[in-house]
Amino acid sequence: MSIKILMVEDEAAIREMVCFTITQAGYQVLEAESVAAARVAIADSLPDLILLDWMLPGVSGIEYARTLKKDEMTKHIPIIMLTARGDEFDKIRGFEVGADDYITKPFSVKELQARIKAVLRRTAPALDEEIIDVDGLRLDMSSHRVMANGNSLEMGPTEFRMLHFFMSHVERVFSRGQLLDRVWGGNVYIDERTVDVHIRRLRKALEPEKYDRYVQTVRGAGYRFSTRL
Amino acid sequence: MSIKILMVEDEAAIREMVCFTITQAGYQVLEAESVAAARVAIADSLPDLILLDWMLPGVSGIEYARTLKKDEMTKHIPIIMLTARGDEFDKIRGFEVGADDYITKPFSVKELQARIKAVLRRTAPALDEEIIDVDGLRLDMSSHRVMANGNSLEMGPTEFRMLHFFMSHVERVFSRGQLLDRVWGGNVYIDERTVDVHIRRLRKALEPEKYDRYVQTVRGAGYRFSTRL
DNA sequence: AACCGATGTGACAAAACTGTAACACAGCAG
């Protein structure tokens, strides 16, 4: 069973380029030049990922994204927004309506492939699990709590989000920039060093139950959350 | 670590077009308008692929291809021949001298990209694979780890990059200068002997699991990563 | 065997990177 990607884009030239790229990468492509066509395609065969143009005739891409994220059947499908450099695209607003990533036209084949791959990989380990348990460390989204050995661990909001992100992507290394992007969410004119400080705070919060060693430093690369030494 | 492509072509117009295409696809390009210039570029930083014009002033492309395929250091580099429709190009003769593919001018952007990708896929083990496994030694880019027999091997950032590069180009020999270029990345005014030291450090890091013997010295030429003694 | 250039090794100081604590500020509840 191959992975299906739906592309909603009115410019034929871009459709062709993207279609070529995606096919090359081994995915299956569905094309739609309008929101109406997209609706049909989605009803017909639920795609695993949607590439959505920011500017579409009729119903705008952003509006449609909001709709998709409201529908129970489509809300979990990751969306990558396609924007032109000229568009006044607000990254915050994009993520606000539920886009998982965005890419600015013109973009390279390699970049598109990389982002598709990244989004698929990133959404796979469900970020929407209610309870995540990693080796006895338990994070509960509904009660917004972190427990270990029966004790509750105290930490700030940022540390909680960061831990949540880490526990959803165990073993993977993230650079400070990626963490700022994922944990702080979107536009950040924040010094990357700030990440270090929050890593420190997270470690301190996990220390009472000896889980601080799970937050590991990878010199020259970033940080990683792992149960292995 | 990006993929480098060397283009040897005397017509400026084609150089420009090809250069654009390649860059768009996310590769790095080196241009050479003559065989002499190509020699310098190759010695400087070994490319992963060579686009070679069939008809070149002075030493002909076909002749040069034969030379490249004889040299121990360059014989593994895939070559795509560029030919004009008018040329009496003998396909058989092309493959005979070691070309991996050929493409007839004028060609489309799409076609060139497709052929480059195809050749790289079947010759060079992708440099951007997530996990590379060579005879039990496993390097994982996503977790930034090197494992063997269940144990994780510790090494510095430079050693990690170097091992990654080596494992992506098994069996090939690289001079110190080429390693500086590919592993350190770009313009470096570093003493070539420094490479020796890092080779030493890499070996030491691989020693605990007996993989140090894979890092081999080729006297007078450079180093090689190989599973064969 | 003696010699010579090339490569292996260990030591070191500078540079780069990361850890920590302290501080200032904004938002907020009381």
Next chain:
DNA sequence: CTGCTGTGTTACAGTTTTGTCACATCGGTT
């Protein structure tokens, strides 16, 4: 208004990494 909490920044301390050297070895020649 006042005290608290959470955040981002900064300065400084602590560690690791890195490029060079000096010297030991090695391989091949004469």
